[in-house]
Amino acid sequence: MAKSILIIDDSASMRQVVAMTLNNAGYDTVEACDGEDALGKLDGRKFHLMICDVNMPRLDGLGFVRAVKDNPQYKFTPIVMLTTEAGDDKKAQGQAVGARAWVVKPFQPPQLLAAVAKLALP
Amino acid sequence: MTTPLQRMCLRVLPIWIRHIESVRAQTEQAAQALITRFTRLSETIDLAVEELVRRSHEQRSQLSELLGHSDAQLHELLAGLHQAQHERDATFAEVLELRGRTEAMRRTAQEVITVAGQTKLLSLNATIEAVHAADYGRGFEVVAREVRALALRANSAGQRLGDEMQTVAQTLDTAARQADQRLARDREVLNGADQITHTLLSEFRAATEALAGATGNLRDISTRVRTEVAEVLVALQFQDRTSQILAHLSESMEQLQTLLGAEALDELALTRWFDAREATYTTAEQRITHDRDDAQTPAAADGEITFF
Numbered sequence: 247m248a249k250s251i252l253i254i255d256d257s258a259s260m261r262q263v264v265a266m267t268l269n270n271a272g273y274d275t276v277e278a279c280d281g282e283d284a285l286g287k288l289d290g291r292k293f294h295l296m297i298c299d300v301n302m303p304r305l306d307g308l309g310f311v312r313a314v315k316d317n318p319q320y321k322f323t324p325i326v327m328l329t330t331e332a333g334d335d336k337k338a339q340g341q342a343v344g345a346r347a348w349v350v351k352p353f354q355p356p357q358l359l360a361a362v363a364k365l366a367l368p
Numbered sequence: 369m370t371t372p373l374q375r376m377c378l379r380v381l382p383i384w385i386r387h388i389e390s391v392r393a394q395t396e397q398a399a400q401a402l403i404t405r406f407t408r409l410s411e412t413i414d415l416a417v418e419e420l421v422r423r424s425h426e427q428r429s430q431l432s433e434l435l436g437h438s439d440a441q442l443h444e445l446l447a448g449l450h451q452a453q454h455e456r457d458a459t460f461a462e463v464l465e466l467r468g469r470t471e472a473m474r475r476t477a478q479e480v481i482t483v484a485g486q487t488k489l490l491s492l493n494a495t496i497e498a499v500h501a502a503d504y505g506r507g508f509e510v511v512a513r514e515v516r517a518l519a520l521r522a523n524s525a526g527q528r529l530g531d532e533m534q535t536v537a538q539t540l541d542t543a544a545r546q547a548d549q550r551l552a553r554d555r556e557v558l559n560g561a562d563q564i565t566h567t568l569l570s571e572f573r574a575a576t577e578a579l580a581g582a583t584g585n586l587r588d589i590s591t592r593v594r595t596e597v598a599e600v601l602v603a604l605q606f607q608d609r610t611s612q613i614l615a616h617l618s619e620s621m622e623q624l625q626t627l628l629g630a631e632a633l634d635e636l637a638l639t640r641w642f643d644a645r646e647a648t649y650t651t652a653e654q655r656i657t658h659d660r661d662d663a664q665t666p667a668a669a670d671g672e673i674t675f676f
Contacts, residue, residue, distance in 0.1 A: 257608045259399040263601045266407055270598065301612065301650055330609055330651040332672075341676040348674040352605035355598055361673055 249294035249366050250274045254284040254310060255328070256302040260351070264297060264328065267355045268362065281305030285313055293323050295366040297358075298345075300329035300336065311343040324365040328353060374628050381625040388618045392611050399607035402600075410597040417590035424583045431576045435569070442565045449558055456554065460547050467540040474533040480526030484519045491516035609651055616648055 251273050255261045258279070265275040276293070278284035280302040296314070300307035307327055314320050324346040329336075332350045340348050347361050370378070491512045498509035620641075627637055649655050 255608075257396070257611060259396065259403050259604060260608045262400065262403045262407065263605060266403075266601055267598065270594065330612055332652045337674055346676055348676070350672050351608060352602060355602060357673055361675070364675075 248272055248274045250276065250292060251362065251366070252276050252278065252284060252287060252293045252296040254278045254281060254296065254302070254307070255299040256280050257299070260299070260328075264353075264358075267358060271359050271362075273362070281307060281310030281313070284310055288314070288317060288320055290319065292367075293320070294368075295362055296323055296325045297328050297362075298325055300327055300331050300340070308339055308343050311340070311345055315344045323367065326358075326361055326365065328358070370628075370633070374633065377628050378625060381621050381628070385618050385621050385625075388614050388621075392614045392618075395607050396611060399604050403604055406597050406600055410594055413593050414590060417586050420586055421583050424579060424586070428576060428579050428583070431572075431579065435572050435576060438572070439569055442569070446558075446562060446565060449561065453551075453554055453558055456547075456551055460544070460551060463540060463544050463547060467537060467544060470533050470537040470540060474530055474537065477526045477530035477533055481523055481530065484523035484526055487519035487522065488516055491519055609653075612650055613654055616650070616654070620645060620648070 251268055253261050253264050253268075253275055254277075255264070256279055261277045261279075265277060268275050276287055276291075278287050281298075282304040284296075284298070285305070298307045298310055302310075305313070307329065311325050311327075314323065314325060325344070326347045326349060327340045327345045328349045328351060330351045331337075337348045346365050349358060349361060494512035494515065495509055498505035498512055501508065623641055624638075627634065627641055630637075646655065646658055649658065
C-alpha cells in the first residue's frame with residue numbers, strides 16, 4: 247500500500263506541484279490549505295509524513311507543528327517544513343518545535359523525494 | 369493637519385494595493401491553470417503511451433506466435449521437399465543400375481547368337497558326316513537338320529533380344545539424362561526455397577524486434593515528457609514566491625496608509641515602520657533587494673535541505 251503524506255500550504259499551486267511530485271513517485275497525498283485545515287484532517291487516519299509551509303493564515307506552520315506534537319496519535323509523525331524562509335532564526339524555531347527537516351522553496355523534486363524517503367514512517 | 373503629499377499618498381496607496389492584489393490573484397489563477405493543464409497533459413501522454421505500449425505488446429505477442437508457427441510449418445514443408453528429393457535421387461540411382469543391367473543382358477544375347485552360330489556349324493558338319501555314312505546316316509542327318517533349324521531360331525531370338533535390349537538401353541539413357549537435368553533443377557529450386565525461407569523468417573524476426581525497440585522508444589519519450597512537465601511545474605513555484613513578496617508589499621502599504629492617515633504625522637512611527645520592513649521578509653531575495661540600489665533581480669535560492 248502506498249504511503250500517505252499530508253501537504254499543508256496556503257498556495258493551491260504549491261500544493262498541486264508538491265502533490266504531483268509525490269504522486270509520480272508513488273505516494274498518496276492529502277491536501278490542507280493552512281494549519282487549521284490540516285488539524286481537521288488528523289482524524290485518526292495514518293500519515294507517514296507531513297510537508298508543511300511556514301507562513302499561512304489562521305494557523306501558521308510552526309503553530310501547526312506544536313499542535314501536532316501535542317497530539318498523542320500524531321506526535322511521532324515526521325514533519326518537513328517547506329518554505330521560502332531561509333533565515334537561520336526561523337530554521338532554529340522549526341527545529342525547536344519539532345520539525346525534522348527544513349526545505350527552502352523552490353524545491354528540487356529529487357531532493358524533496360530523498361528527504362521524504364529518508365524520514366517517512368515505515 | 370495632513371500635507372498634500374500625504375493626501376495624495378492616501379488616495380494612491382489603496383489603488384496600488386488593489387493593483388497588487390489583482391496581480392497576485394491573476395498569477396495565482398494562471399499558475400493553477402497551467403499546473404492543472406500540464407498535469408493533465410502529462411497524464412494524457414502517459415495514458416496514450418501506455419495504451420500504445422499495451423497494443424504494441426499484444427502485436428508483438430501475436431507476431432511472435434505467428435513467427436513460431438510459420439517457422440515450424442515452413443521447416444516441415446522444407447523437410448518434406450528434401451525427403452522427396454532424396455527419394456527421387458534413390459529412384460534415379462535405381463534407373464542407372466537398371467541401365468547397367470541392360471548392358472549385361474545385351475552381352476548375354478550376343479553370347480546366345482554366338483552359341484547359335486557355332487551350333488549351326490556343328491549341325492552342318494553332322495550333316496556331312498551323315499551323308500558319308502549313307503543309309504546308316506539318314507536318321508542322323510534328320511537330327512542334324514533339326515539342330516540347324518534350332519540354331520537358326522536361337523540366332524534369330526538372340527538377335528531380337530539384343531535389338532530389344534539396345535532399345536531399352538537407349539530409352540533408359542534418355543530417361544536418365546532427363547531425370548538428371550530435372551534433379552539438378554529441383555536441387556536448385558530447393559536451395560532457393562531454403563534461402564528464401566531463411567531470409568523471410570530473419571526479416572520477420574527483425575521486424576518483431578524493431579517493434580520491441582519502438583516500444584522501448586515510446587517509454588523513453590514518455591519518461592522524458594514526464595520529466596519535462598515535472599520541471600515546468602517546479603519552475604512554476606516562482607508564483608508562490610512572487611505572491612509572498614507582493615503580499616508583504618501590500619501589507620506594508622496598508623500599514624503606511626494607516627500611519628499617513630493619522631491626524632498628526634508621527635515621524636518616529638514612520639521610521640520604526642521603515643526599519644521593521646526587513647524583519648518581515650521571508651525570502652532571501654527580498655533581503656538582497658532591500659539592500660541593493662540597482663535594478664537587477666537576484667536569483668531565488670534553490671531548494672536547500674537542512675535535516676534536524
